[in-house]
Each structure stands twice: as structure tokens, then as C-alpha cells.
Amino acid sequence: xxxxxxxxxxxxxxxxxxxxxxxxxxxxxxxxxxxxxxxxxxxxxxxxxxxxxxxxxxxxxxxxxxxxxxxxxxxxxxxxxxxxxxxxxxxxxxxxxxxxxxxxxxxxxxxxxxxxxxxxxxxxxxxxxxxxxxxxxxxxxxxxxxxxxxxxxxxxxxxxxxxxxxxxxxxxxxxxxxxxxxxxxxxxxxxxxxxxxxxxxxxxxxxxxxxxxxxxxxxxxxxxxxxxxxxxxxxxxxxxxxxxxxxxxxxxxxxxxxxxxxxxxxxxxxxxxxxxxxxxxxxxxxxxxxxxxxxxxxxxxxxxxxxxxxxxxxxxxxxxxxxxxxxxxxx
Numbered sequence: 246x247x248x249x250x251x252x253x254x255x256x257x258x259x260x261x262x263x264x265x266x267x268x269x270x271x272x273x274x275x276x277x278x279x280x281x282x283x284x285x286x287x288x289x290x291x292x293x294x295x296x297x298x299x300x301x302x303x304x305x306x307x308x309x310x311x312x313x314x315x316x317x318x319x320x321x322x323x324x325x326x327x328x329x330x331x332x333x334x335x336x337x338x339x340x341x342x343x344x345x346x347x348x349x350x351x352x353x354x355x356x357x358x359x360x361x362x363x364x365x366x367x368x369x370x371x372x373x374x375x376x377x378x379x380x381x382x383x384x385x386x387x388x389x390x391x392x393x394x395x396x397x398x399x400x401x402x403x404x405x406x407x408x409x410x411x412x413x414x415x416x417x418x419x420x421x422x423x424x425x426x427x428x429x430x431x432x433x434x435x436x437x438x439x440x441x442x443x444x445x446x447x448x449x450x451x452x453x454x455x456x457x458x459x460x461x462x463x464x465x466x467x468x469x470x471x472x473x474x475x476x477x478x479x480x481x482x483x484x485x486x487x488x489x490x491x492x493x494x495x496x497x498x499x500x501x502x503x504x505x506x507x508x509x510x511x512x513x514x515x516x517x518x519x520x521x522x523x524x525x526x527x528x529x530x531x532x533x534x535x536x537x538x539x540x541x542x543x544x545x546x547x548x549x550x551x552x553x554x555x556x557x558x559x560x561x562x563x564x565x566x567x568x569x570x571x572x573x574x575x576x
């Protein structure tokens with residue numbers, strides 16, 4: 246026993262150093278030896294078919310990959326995690342299965358390891374069909390021009406349309422793409438603004454561009470009076486008065502460009518009662534043919550409607566009495 250203890254303790258420092266060197270040599274050698282190890286990696290799906298998009302998550306979000314390489318570098322995979330990238334070039338159906346293969350694994354640069362096997366070996370994906378079309382851009386106004394002013398013409402927007410891409414059903418229901426709401430209360434002349442398109446109302450649809458230029462011109466409001474405009478009525482009716490004055494209100498440019506022959510003062514058939522009393526009935530007048538941005542009021546605002554049959558017959562014109570015949574002279 247003493248001899249064994251003497252052997253262990255004699256030159257113990259040298260013996261401990263030798264043991265540490267042997268252990269270090271074993272670690273170095275085993276780190277360079279080829280090792281196989283299963284490592285869990287994330288699965289990333291890239292859909293390159295523009296007609297489809299991935300719907301929800303795949304049936305497999307992570308996969309186990311068997312890596313082979315130097316033991317030291319296989320251990321490093323826990324820090325620099327590889328990724329399995331599945332690139333879908335063409336989709337044939339809304340539900341489709343794809344193989345997961347070792348060559349799809351992307352190993353971080355500098356590591357001399359390789360993927361040898363993947364499990365599971367298949368993933369099932371769901372897709373949604375996509376479409377795209379050009380949709381009109383609609384300028385949206387939250388506050389109009391200040392009192393006494395108005396837009397001289399409809400707002401102009403560039404581009405007039407924008408390409409929208411997304412699920413087929415949503416694209417078919419989309420009528421226009423609005424801009425964010427504009428405040429025109431401080432405008433008093435020509436203006437031009439770059440505004441964002443309102444993506445929040447598009448339900449995730451993708452736009453070719455996110456901005457549009459909106460321009461317009463604000464002018465003071467003026468009035469113009471058109472006297473003695475005739476009232477148009479359905480057949481068999483007569484209005485009292487038969488003509489009224491029309492007061493138009495709009496910008497100078499709009500009123501100057503107004504075609505007077507397009508204006509009509511009328512009482513529509515829907516406003517005519519089934520039975521008109523002998524004294525007539527008051528009905529409002531409608532001004533038709535006004536361009537956008539022009540308002541109108543009539544004086545008076547209503548007329549008395551009479552049935553033609555109820556009007557008194559015209560007084561007979563006075564006829565000269567016939568002169569008495571002159572008797573023939575006596576022979």
C-alpha cells in the first residue's frame with residue numbers, strides 16, 4: 246500500500262501535467278474526427294410562382310437534419326444555426342406536397358459540415374391563387390375649401406391607376422384605391438401634393454406604389470342670375486309662373502364654361518300627384534344639367550301646377566256685327 250502511494254505521489258506534478266496533455270490531445274483528435282449528429286433546423290418556404298402565395302403555415306415548420314463533419318464544427322451548428330430552404334418554382338394546385346432534401350440545407354459559411362439526411366422527408370403546403378389589375382386612384386377629402394371658396398375643377402391625380410396584387414376574390418371586389426384624407430381648408434390657389442395611398446383599407450393587398458400626386462385649384466365663389474328660364478312639365482300640365490329666375494353659384498371658371506342649353510327646370514312625373522285639385526298644387530322645381538361644383542336656386546323655389554283641362558277657356562274674340570243689307574233702289 247505504501248509502495249502504491251509512493252508511486253502515485255512521486256513526481257506528482259509531472260504526472261498531472263502528462264495527464265492533462267493526454268486529455269488535451271484526445272480533445273484535439275476527437276474534434277478533428279468526423280462526427281454525425283442530428284440537429285433541428287427551421288424550414289423556410291419561398292414561393293416563386295407569381296400566381297400563388299403561401300396560405301398560413303406549412304405542416305412542418307422545423308425538420309431534423311443529420312450533419313456529418315468534424316466534431317468541433319458540428320458542435321458549432323448549435324450557435325450558427327443552418328436553415329432548410331424550400332424554393333417552390335411552380336404551383337399546380339391549392340394543396341401540394343414537396344420533398345425535403347439534404348441539398349436544400351444552407352450551412353453557415355466557413356463550416357466544413359454537410360447535410361446527409363432530413364426527416365420528415367416531405368412537407369404539405371397550402372396556397373392561395375393571386376391576381377393583379379390596375380385600379381383607379383380616388384383622392385379623398387376630409388375638409389373642403391374655406392367658406393366662400395371651392396374647387397375650380399375636379400381634383401387631378403397621378404398616376405390615375407395603380408397596379409394592385411392579391412387574392413383573386415379581393416381583387417375582383419376592389420373598386421378603387423383611396424388616398425389618405427386631404428385638408429383643403431387652407432388652400433386659396435393652385436396646389437400640388439404628394440400623398441400616401443390608404444393601405445389600411447386594402448386588407449393586405451399589395452400596391453405597386455404607395456404614393457400619388459394630387460393637384461387642383463381653389464377659387465372664390467361667384468353668382469350668376471339667369472332670368473326667365475322656362476319650366477318643363479309633363480304633357481297636360483301648366484305651371485304658374487311659367488318662367489322663373491335661376492341663381493347659379495360656383496367658381497368663375499365653372500360658370501364661364503357652363504353650357505346654358507344643358508340646364509333644365511323641370512317638375513318630374515314622380516312629383517305630380519295623381520289628382521290635381523281645381524286650384525292647383527304647389528310643387529318644387531328641380532334644376533338638371535348642373536356640372537359638379539355648381540349649385541342652383543330658383544326664384545320662386547316652387548310653382549303652382551295646374552291641369553290644362555282645368556284652365557278657363559279663352560274668351561272669344563269680338564266679331565264685328567254684320568252691316569244690314571242695303572235695299573235695292575226703286576226703279
